[in-house]
Amino acid sequence: MSPRAPVTAVRLGGRPDQPLLLLGPALGSTAQQVWGAAADHLAEHFQVVGWDLPGHGHNRTPVEEPFTLAGLAAGVLEMVDLMGGGLQPPTFHYAGVGAGAAVGLQLLLDAPGRVESAVLLGAGATADSLVAGAEQDDHDAEGYAAVVDALAGFDVRRRLGRIAAPVLVVAAPGTDAAALESLREVAQGVGDGRLVEHDAAVGPPGLLADPTGLARLLREHALGPPDTTLDDLARELGALVGTSGGAAQEATPDDHGDHLDQRALALVSLAALVASGDHETLAEEVRAARAHGVGPQEIADLVLRVAQLCGVPVAESALEVVGPVLSEDRPG
Incomplete structure (x- = not known):
């Protein structure tokens, strides 16, 4: 052998x-x-x-x-x-x-x-x-x-x-x-x-x-192949949110997310990162959210809401990353 x-x-x-x-x-x-x-x-x-x-x-x-x-x-x-x-x-x-x-x-x-x-x-x-x-x-x-x-x-x-x-x-x-x-x-x-x-x-x-x-x-x-591509999803969502006259507004790849302002997109990104446990980029996204005018209380409320939906351990784990970043804004 x-x-x-x-x-x-x-x-x-x-x-x-x-x-x-x-x-x-x-x-x-x-x-x-x-x-x-x-x-x-x-x-x-x-x-x-x-x-x-x-x-x-x-x-x-x-x-x-x-x-x-x-x-x-x-x-x-x-x-x-x-x-x-x-x-x-x-x-x-x-x-x-x-x-x-x-x-x-x-x-x-x-x-x-x-x-x-x-x-x-x-x-x-x-x-x-x-x-x-x-x-x-x-x-x-x-x-x-x-x-x-x-x-x-x-x-x-x-x-x-x-x-x-x-x-x-x-x-x-x-x-x-x-x-x-x-x-x-x-x-x-x-x-x-x-x-x-x-x-x-x-x-x-x-x-x-x-x-x-x-x-x-x-x-x-x-x-296996992905269930749907981002473009397929955009087309389906475009059909669901068509104009009042019934014509669907089909999104293009460059349009994904363009109908949300930067604050809203920042909050969506933070919620996704906290819920998924992707802590490698979470700190960077918290700083980006603050730069787009998202307040510390809003971020705290978001983490609490994720805790209600996904469980307290998920939020507690994210807090270990979010907390030190929010502390950077405190004077002294």
Whole structure:
């Protein structure tokens, strides 16, 4: 049995109560380098956690003995279990690039009940199909060589049919025929696979060409398409608040919220942030509301109203952020 390889968690955003999304890097790169920009968008929907390969980025644990790709996948599972801290091992969504995608395939095979969905970029089912990452100074020679050795024996072509979780394989437009065939082999070989060509896919030297587009693609694969877009909602609301003559006033994307003044919009934003528990931007929005003329008493009344509707603990948690900001206005 291959020993577990040491991997290090890299928290990239989101809240612990959101679905867990693991992000695997390419060889020679770190989770932050590959996924940092996309994580900014993914954190709205997921608890986003990357992981660093041995000898890469934050992972400076010495490699004491050789490991295989199965050992690397086992290290990722151990990391997730330590994060969960409970009796029930957490399930997760997964996305990976190159070596990180190969680990994703290994996880799908070794822990099929744990992986809810997977997005794979720059990786087929064999070692020679993997893209490398951006060559950075942020890795040591020993760790890099250990990962290269682990990947050397990677070949799961005969086992692809055992994978049942939804798998999205992403190819960059213009991918050469041989590489595209390797990706297609994975998409067609698993039980529920799909191959798409997308500008968001990996581009040289193994970093993401379009982090925003990839985040959207990943979110829809893992959680499904949104129930409605903002534009759809605007059209429905426009029909409901049509003119007295019966003609609907259809809002355009640039018109969203334009019929409310800045004070009203500030109060709406504050209520939403307090109710949702999004405290990262709450302090900034409180200051913005004060700048638009919203008084301290109005903000206090708003927090109290949210407490009545959403529960006192929600309001008490928000008060820890709101209180210090309101205190900034007090003299002395």
